Amino acid sequence: MTNQYVPTFETLLSREDIIRRIIENWPVKRQEEEVLVEDALGRIPVLDICSQLTLPVARASSRDGVAVASSRFAQGMPDTSGWVQGVDFERADTGDDFSDTYDAVITIEDVELSGEGKLSIHEGVNVAPGCNVRLAGSTVREGEMLAKAGLPLRPRDLAGLQMGGITRVTVWKNPVVAFIPSGSELIALGTPLSRGKNIDTNSLLMRETLKEMGATPLCLPIVRDDGQEMADALNRAMPQADIIVMGGGSSKGEEDYTATLLHQQGKVLCHGAQAVPGKPLCAAIIAGKPVINLPGPFMAAYHGLEWCINGLVSHYLNRPARKRQTIEAALTKPLLGSDMVSMLVNMEVVQRRDGKGYLATPCSIRETPMSRSIMANGQYMTKLNQDIPAGGLIEVELLRGLEFIPVEEDKNL
């Protein structure tokens, strides 16, 4: 088993180079699909979408009030004591249509209207043609753009589309991303633990993160470290997915079946990334589809998801890669980079006591990886050869909303 082929590169590739290399070699087959507007949240329209309607259909009142003919006010305030509701005026609230006899609206605050329908108008009220009247099409006009190709649909966009009479939209189909966890040491959740065994938690990490990215996850069963089993699993996954992720078995020991398998089946584009944790990432194109071997350890898999899978899913969806919210924070201790790799560092971010800005502390490597992962509300990817002193400012990616950043004091509670 020691004579297996292990693709190697003279130097590790940067994350950007790996993504570029995969995309250049990937004859991506995007598909379109038509979905109901009410199911289209977050989906990305293939083409610009324009209104099919004009609203309001006719001019309408823009205030709660009474509709009148402005011509009767041309010579100053008329005597309204003999006016009859429905003949000389009518009630018209915001958005209401009214008879074409009228062309202006006086707001309800400017009149007194008796229970018997007698109208008196406050002194000094000015009634010009069209006053307090909104024009036909003042909400939306036929042909007006309601959604732009390439921009994910927000709740307000969906409502806008409905306003324009649109019931279905053509969007990019979400890529199906298969995940195959591998490793003879892996057991499914609920199986009794024993020495040398490890619970497969990457499947859930993958599934939930892929959904956030706009992909449809296809989580497949655990396969053992066995070349044939893995080949079979890959062959079953290929026709079902647009992108295939194999977990584990990516480093260079005896059980590195995956890299060998990828080499046998397609074109390996890299085996090794300037990205720690997760350096042994291996990427190939097999039958026109990207097959990525993500390392098994939790944070390594997470890191690969964040940069590699995120990049590929976004490319399939024809959109820029999803970026996390960032804030600028001052480091509370020095951050030492490496000349070989960029490191993902979990960060604890707090708001300064004086409210002026944020502080970021790298999570202690003395903690367990799980503890670091839970404590972190931010993350930072170091650049090559980048040493930053304490107090240096970095752009931290936030892993929770701004509203959850504690203030500095809270840390000592």
Next chain:
Amino acid sequence: MTNQYVPTFETLLSREDIIRRIIENWPVKRQEEEVLVEDALGRIPVLDICSQLTLPVARASSRDGVAVASSRFAQGMPDTSGWVQGVDFERADTGDDFSDTYDAVITIEDVELSGEGKLSIHEGVNVAPGCNVRLAGSTVREGEMLAKAGLPLRPRDLAGLQMGGITRVTVWKNPVVAFIPSGSELIALGTPLSRGKNIDTNSLLMRETLKEMGATPLCLPIVRDDGQEMADALNRAMPQADIIVMGGGSSKGEEDYTATLLHQQGKVLCHGAQAVPGKPLCAAIIAGKPVINLPGPFMAAYHGLEWCINGLVSHYLNRPARKRQTIEAALTKPLLGSDMVSMLVNMEVVQRRDGKGYLATPCSIRETPMSRSIMANGQYMTKLNQDIPAGGLIEVELLRGLEFIPVEEDKNL
């Protein structure tokens, strides 16, 4: 119909005061529920959750390599020519358990291992007790905190919980928020349009936004401007929901049945907010539940959702109100505030051509509300009496991810 009760206040209340007043009068009945970890994304744990497991169960290799007894290296490099695999050493890859005979791991890069199981070790390799061995519990330890009460669960948290042997979590139940669209002018999507009619699009806006906020939406049928119909709809909604939102009918014209209804049925806390669009918002507590009357116009309803309903849903979930991502941007034209109200201004944000910061342009009020809503990738709420000159810096809330902010040139394409 003009003699209806309309609650009025001497002055409009600020958004903060309204939220505070509702919360003070709301005997909120939060409920807990138990959900599977795999279904718990975004849910908020009621209590801290700690690991029930220790992983790895036993110390394990931290590298791909061979496990050996370090004592045999105490006097320098031993002669390994006679060593037998399985007796004098064994293969142990990252995460692997190995026999208790061994206490150290030599990395695969530092040895040559023949197909026949003969081991030779590179010169100069140092083998100390415990080297390349990770301790039991180095991934996660029993009792270690895996999720903190009050913090929404992220994909990495779910995986962490599974790692600690947790399969179910107790979280706050999502509040059910009922939405009752009202207005005789409203028609459901798909109904033929005619003069004076308007398509109900707020139901979809509500439904999708409420889901984003962590609420369970209950969208009810349109009711006409008829006091009895609205009372019936409210009575049907009350037992089904934790928060009730009635849409439309909130301003002061003839058809203001809603405010009257809220007054008849419970305690009205405000009718009028320093918030434009959406000023006529009316809030009451009826049978211990908040009933909010949001104005009908699209942006007014949107604005009320953003500050009022968001605040109430967050309070129910025992979390701080959701904040949107913000960026600092320079205004391209002056922004004039008001001394009476705070205004929600739709913004178009672009990245400066030189890459140094962002520019924000208020969407032109000459555009239709739909067009402004679609164009906007940001929003800003003015403060009372706040006039900001062109070039002034404001914190813009982003309505799309950072990756979608175009660069300045793109605007002229």
